[in-house]
Amino acid sequence: MPLNNTNIVSAAQTKFGALTGVTLREIFSEAVDKATIHAGIPKKDIQAAFIGSFIPEMLVHQGHTAPLLLDFAGLKGIPATRHEDACASGATALRAAIMAIESGLYDTVLVAGVEKMTSVSTSKVTEALAAAADDQFESSIGLTFPGVFAIAAVAHMQKYGTTEEDMALVAVKAHKNAATNPLAQFQKEITLEKAMTPRYVAWPLKLFDCSPISDGAAALVLTSNEKAKKYTDLPVKITGTGQASASMNLCDRSDLTSFSASVDASRQAYKMAGLKPKDMDFAVVHDCFTIAEIIASEDIGFFKPGEGAKAVRDGITALDGDKPINPMGGLKAVGHPVGATGVKQAVVIYRELIGDAGPNQVANHDTALMHNFGGTGATCVVNIMRRADL
Amino acid sequence: MSEKPTIEAYLKNIEEGHFKAYKCVDCGMIIAPPSGSCYGCGSSNMKWAEVSGKGKLVSFTVIHVAPDQFAEEAPYYVAIVELAEGTRVSARLLGFDPLKPEQVRLGINLKLDYEKGKSGATYLAFKPA
Ligand SMILES: [Zn+2]
Numbered sequence: 001m002p003l004n005n006t007n008i009v010s011a012a013q014t015k016f017g018a019l020t021g022v023t024l025r026e027i028f029s030e031a032v033d034k035a036t037i038h039a040g041i042p043k044k045d046i047q048a049a050f051i052g053s054f055i056p057e058m059l060v061h062q063g064h065t066a067p068l069l070l071d072f073a074g075l076k077g078i079p080a081t082r083h084e085d086a087c088a089s090g091a092t093a094l095r096a097a098i099m100a101i102e103s104g105l106y107d108t109v110l111v112a113g114v115e116k117m118t119s120v121s122t123s124k125v126t127e128a129l130a131a132a133a134d135d136q137f138e139s140s141i142g143l144t145f146p147g148v149f150a151i152a153a154v155a156h157m158q159k160y161g162t163t164e165e166d167m168a169l170v171a172v173k174a175h176k177n178a179a180t181n182p183l184a185q186f187q188k189e190i191t192l193e194k195a196m197t198p199r200y201v202a203w204p205l206k207l208f209d210c211s212p213i214s215d216g217a218a219a220l221v222l223t224s225n226e227k228a229k230k231y232t233d234l235p236v237k238i239t240g241t242g243q244a245s246a247s248m249n250l251c252d253r254s255d256l257t258s259f260s261a262s263v264d265a266s267r268q269a270y271k272m273a274g275l276k277p278k279d280m281d282f283a284v285v286h287d288c289f290t291i292a293e294i295i296a297s298e299d300i301g302f303f304k305p306g307e308g309a310k311a312v313r314d315g316i317t318a319l320d321g322d323k324p325i326n327p328m329g330g331l332k333a334v335g336h337p338v339g340a341t342g343v344k345q346a347v348v349i350y351r352e353l354i355g356d357a358g359p360n361q362v363a364n365h366d367t368a369l370m371h372n373f374g375g376t377g378a379t380c381v382v383n384i385m386r387r388a389d390l
Numbered sequence: 391m392s393e394k395p396t397i398e399a400y401l402k403n404i405e406e407g408h409f410k411a412y413k414c415v416d417c418g419m420i421i422a423p424p425s426g427s428c429y430g431c432g433s434s435n436m437k438w439a440e441v442s443g444k445g446k447l448v449s450f451t452v453i454h455v456a457p458d459q460f461a462e463e464a465p466y467y468v469a470i471v472e473l474a475e476g477t478r479v480s481a482r483l484l485g486f487d488p489l490k491p492e493q494v495r496l497g498i499n500l501k502l503d504y505e506k507g508k509s510g511a512t513y514l515a516f517k518p519a
Contacts, residue, residue: 123457123458126455126457127457127458130457134423136397136401136423137423137424137479137480138480139457140401140511140513141468141480141481141482141513141514142453142456142457142460142463142466142468142482142507142513143451143453143468143480144453144455144456144457146455147451147453147468150451150452151449151450151451151468151469151470152449153451154449154450154451154496155448155449155496158449158496200452200454200465201454201455202451202452202453202454202455203451203452203454203465203491204451204491205451249423249480250470250480251423251470251471251478251479251480252423252425252429252478256448256449256470
């Protein structure tokens with residue numbers, strides 16, 4: 001049965017990038033204000049908050065962040081819980097909020113994600129991010145995060161003939177879409193030649209195959225059918241949701257060319273929504289690395305296994321293609337403040353579905369899928385969203 | 391060989407150049423790296439198992455940008471290796487030029503080895519058979 005009581009009535013993000021001169025709580029509070037008072041939703045209407053944040057302990061030396069952030073943002077007193085599932089922290093916070101509304105426990109809740117990553121050195125960030133991989137059996141031999149996706153890329157290249165150029169085309173598309181997105185970290189197109197610059201991070205992945213280190217926050221207000229009309233004439237409904245886990249270690253997975261948690265979470269979400277991949281107008285997927293977008297486009301059923309690269313080459317996933325993917329620029333070019341990403345993906349879908357995406361508006365915008373995964377793909381959340389007027 | 395295996399002992403075995411896997415007492419499945427429950431039958435009853443040291447290359451990468459503790463060793467290979475006993479491990483791959491990864495073929499036969507890192511730690515490694 002499709003979910004039928006969860007409505008997104010407001011969605012906003014801060015600028016993503018190196019946000020100098022502002023701290024974690026200030027970035028958080030900006031996103032919350034944009035999603036509440038600036039959208040005509042009084043903060044006193046918010047009954048509970050679900051926060052996604054990955055590693056503020058390591059990046060800004062701050063734990064117990066949920067009450068701290070809410071207090072600063074003027075929401076002191078209400079239940080506040082932080083969700084940590086690496087890069088999927090934002091989406092698991094969103095899922096908890098969905099369950100809270102569907103259960104009838106609350107009518108109106110806040111979902112927000114935040115990360116402040118640029119206040120420490122790059123090597124410190126790299127070390128902190130490695131906490132999302134298995135410390136005892138992977139990180140201890142020097143396997144890095146890009147390395148994990150590089151291993152998946154090599155397997156995909158071997159099995160399906162995917163090339164470094166195919167991956168570079170994903171980066172070119174991401175930068176093209178982000179060029180018209182003022183909230184993106186990189187508002188600049190790049191050529192294929194530039195994307196192919198052989199500065200290897202983890203062969204065959206190069207600098208332009210990797211999402212950047214970013215600061216940023218995003219926020220949503222979710223509410224029940226009864227309250228939704230009070231805030232907007234055009235809510236977006238979340239009609240299907242799925243979540244799955246997989247082995248943390250790459251070596252414990254039988255297939256390196258697909259992420260089983262993505263496949264499992266997608267199946268759950270499609271089944272719940274009563275919809276199929278062909279019913280989706282577009283998708284926002286977790287492109288932490290270019291190969292991750294290619295594999296995700298297959299795992300969510302948009303393309304057959306091994307045909308994701310061809311879809312990029314043929315422009316099918318471009319903004320004006322038949323199945324646009326990451327129409328505002330993805331993690332790759334908009335930035336990846338880890339805990340904010342899953343929430344920001346829902347913000348992008350909300351804006352596209354209600355027709356508020358400006359130059360990045362997709363042509364068909366009734367129904368879409370968001371795919372957010374954590375770390376090396378050990379957690380995946382997939383949500384299916386539709387405009388409420390359908 | 392009769393004591394209950396632990397992760398600490400597993401890592402120490404690698405450090406001492408004597409890799410051993412876990413073996414499920416109930417169904418015989420060979421498991422490495424350690425898992426608290428068997429992928430075959432769900433049992434948590436494990437013992438140690440010697441392995442043949444033979445394996446095949448499943449996939450790999452060459453790490454160029456490494457965390458601080460490994461920076462001096464970069465570029466280096468990290469591979470996924472399937473042991474003849476069926477389980478897969480992550481390991482360093484030796485015997486290939488890290489600047490010529492296109493010459494490495496997936497599926498090639500490998501044998502167990504170890505690498506003493508500049509960090510002082512010993513890594514599980516494989517080299518061409
Ligand atoms: Zn067993």
